Amino acid sequence: MEFVRPRGTRDFLFEEMRQRKEVENTLRKVFENYGFGEVQTPLFEDLNLFTTKSGEEIVDQLYNFTDKGGRELTLRPEITAPIARLYLNEMQKTAKPIKLYYYGSCFRYERPQKGRFRQFWQFGCELIGAKSPEGEAEVIAMCSNAIEELGITTAEFNVNHLGIIRGLFAHFNIDEQTQRKIMIVIDKGDKKLLEESLIGDDPVIKDNPEINEVLFKLMDMVGDSSIIKDIRELVSPYEEAHEALAEFEELIKTLESYQVFNYKLNLGVARGLDYYTGIVFEVYVQGLGAQKQVCGGGTYSLIKLFGGEEVVSTGFALGFDRLINAIEELTGKKELEPRITAYVAAISESTRGKAFEITQKLRLSDIPTDVDLSRKKFKKLLAYADKIGVKFTVLVGERDLEDNKVTIKNMETGEQELVAIDDVADYIKKEI
């Protein structure tokens, strides 16, 4: 019988785990510098938590199941909805704003490809109950800070305010279904398709060349903060969009106060779903194939959707596996430090007991130490020590033991020195 790993899942060996932990800790450090605290929610939830948020259609992309009590459950496909549930269940009376962050795996039944797995990890945050645009600037600044800290220098931040386009829809009385169709086209980011859908022969919105024209121009607006005046000019006749635009402008000002400059305004970022109410942003890193998006987020009123009081929430989720890909793409795979610093080798069988004793001494002094467990002969021990890359080998032989000493061999220089057993730990610590 042969057991294969389920499709779209991965095993992580020592080196990968080490790298992932490093990235994890870097992110934790940054998030905590901004005052966010870590929370954890279950790996599975009620199915309807996610269907309420995203619609019934997502069920075929979920790992859902009925448990022995007949409950409809699913492995979580993302962590935003569980956080909203957590808030409603136990944090409604907590002083606002609330700053939460999370790290954990999610599951989606999708076709695996580069940067896309069926079990994948998200590192994200939610800022609940802050006001726009301060909260948004704070969250974007943290995101930018975190990505920089990871050494990813080529990330592109794209920021949009959905209120602008919503205002236009309102002005022209566009019905919801048509709105949704347009948003889908915008989200695809395909200029040609957009052109056809807006100002082509068979536009989605019929008999209204004005909005089509305005939308098409708007979607073309991508650039630094200097384009804000073009946007202002374009939407000035449409009062319904003014408030959002003012917010957008204030966000940009605040971002600059936060010393964040590496972003683009991009009116083409849509992020599909209806519950986004304010700014949205996405972060791309080129060179990751089709899955170049490493982060997505925005401001939304999910909590209201779940039946709570209106509380604005801003958050984002980093695609952890894609971040790892991006780091590797940029810096190459790093040679990692050996896990063990010292290896204790008994020269003869008679000194084996002493070797264990010395090993424990080193370990208790916080020196990662290994010792032979398979009764290898001395000749193999040096070869083994060399292979695992230790810096020191402690040779435990009868002759030296007569004076209560051992020989410490520096594996990099080949030099060796006689050291009293009691001084071994100090000697190694000094040399590291």
Place this chain on the structure above:
RNA sequence: GCCGGGGUAGGGUAGGCGGUCAUCCUACGGGACUGUGGAUCCUGUGACUCGGGUUCAAAUCUCGGCCCCGGCCCCA
């Protein structure tokens, strides 16, 4: 769900117009070698993704499944 490229010891590979015990490196085990052998030498274990077809004969040709790698769709 669809399209393309793949699947040979634990890891990396050679072979591929069908035809001796399937190549090499590495890793792993054993030995020579008894406090320096981090070496060298000898030696052992270990693989053609699975199933059908063509054939005297299939790792090799053919069809299908499974899986991997890209891409499309989707992407909360």
